[in-house]
Amino acid sequence: MIQPLKRFFTLHGMLPLILILFVCVFSGAMFLIIQSKQYDKIVTYSGRYLNETLSNEERVNDLLSQMTLSEKIGQMALVEKNSVRKSGDVSEYGIGGILSGAGGKPDANTVEGWRDMVTKFEQLSRESRLGIPVLYGVDANHGHGNVPAATIFPHFIGLGASGDEDLVAEVARATGEELVATGINWSYSPTLDLPEDIRWGRVYETFSSDPNLVARLGSAYIRGIQNDDVGHVPVLATAKHFIGAGSMGWESSSNKNFLIDQGKIEVDEVKLREIYLPPFAAAVDAGVGSVMVGLQSWGTTKLSAEKYLITDVLKGELGFDGFVVSDWYSVYEISNFDFYSSVVAINAGVDMIMLPFEYETFVRNVSWAVKLRLISEERIDDAVRRILRAKFKLGLFDERKSAPELDVIGSEAHRKLARDAVSQSLVLLKNDSQVLPLKNVRSIHVAGSSAHNIGRQMGAWTIEWQGVDGNWVPGATSILDGIEEVSEEGTTILFAEDGIFEEGSRADVGIAVVGEAPYAEGWGDDPRPKLSDVDLSAIEELRKTSERLVVVLVTGRPLIITNELPDWDALVVAWLPGSEGAGVADGLFGKRPFTGTLPIHWPAIIKQVPVSTDGKTTDGTDLLFERDFGL
């Protein structure tokens, strides 16, 4: 027996084996090639899906039945606009979505520049075989923030302080109008995260740490921006960052540059369901068109790989019928192998992938994954059906409703709304001897780094991802300008940023407008959020020349101010008010009453953080101010 076997395995004897192997590989390859052709076979074109009298589902099914596999995968790609290598690629790959990441502006950053850029992408997409229009998305977190002339509303934390659903819906509607005027039909907003740790650099992007308030305001925002009663194409909203964002552990980030952002969420399933899920459930009820899965992890699993949470809970239990989009590059953080990562994310239930760069490789990888049966055709069809459903719902295939004129951007009506929103977002935390509102004040000294600095009052996600410090935005009003405008006639107002005024110059009231410089995402993670030495010194100097001292905090989150507070007569938190600084002055001078309340617990010392959403401090000591407090 041994001898014949040995002989068989000599080079001569191996020939049959090699032959068999060759035949196997050859027929396998032929099978795949034939199959590939099958997948990309084009069925006869019928424009039935363009018939507006059919139901959206009929139209989606008709369109889907005519699409090749590559066309379907193209729809699942969300590409950053600067990464589109050749303009012809938009139609050739049938790209489903284009985005301007924060700061992704046209060469001419003007309203016309934006409209021309977005329209060009839209036209290119319509040149594809089936003419499927592209979704164009931006982070309109607080207005059409990439555009200098736009109305910049308070960041969400300020809207949270107002607690006013109608206001939030109005802000969303106005934001939608400014977006649509430049052709944009998708906003990566609202954020439904619940911040438990003020050290996180995204606190200001959230409405509150109160799940009920977030659910209420988030839904109002969705209804406002997706409203199809407005006479123009509505804007698709995105509830983000699914799920648990705000509960990440300190120093748990998977990004070596960050401390907490993109970290591990520290919640078990019970807490996730009780606290973090309700805002998303409310968003689904409000009809949100897309949900973004965040960059955080649950245990060791990146959220974009979390099949149970995405497919079973969000799509299954909550009945979400829109599409799930992944966050920036997050799919490729699942593993070191792009092919494998795409397979895992799509099988987990991600429908559109914010690549945001390499679309050619993505289409190739996913196409092979389907041919190798690693992703089912049903899964691809489900993803594309969801994306197309959103496009039909927005009316992108239909006779265009006329878009608002460009002059709606930064219009007087929107600025008035923003100014109202600012005054409603102010929270009065201290007011000794009723120093506020300021009445019959003859002289005012104003100081501080944020008093005459529009970049600071806007915060990040404005023109640039990290914002721009300084006075640079056309049409906006600084808080100092607002004070000058609103103060009573005859009041002398002097400004010195460092709080040092001419010798002998005294004021009835000193207003210190101090706070944070702009930051976004992980770059704003801060071990101890507090006032800068420069601002502390300005306050100290100002104190010397003022009878009474009013401090206005321009900040994205509670700062540790426990030691300084006793020396201040009044304290107003203005959050990040945006372009209309006069709204702050309206509150200070009593044109509008203070109605805002804290949307988040305010720690006294850093050892208290994280503070649970229901107000339990880590060290068991008392907070400086509890959520919902406001005079």
Ligand code: BGC
């Ligand atoms: C952020 C998202 C944002 C996306 C696109 C990511 O870095 O986490 O909130 O929507 O970028 O700009």
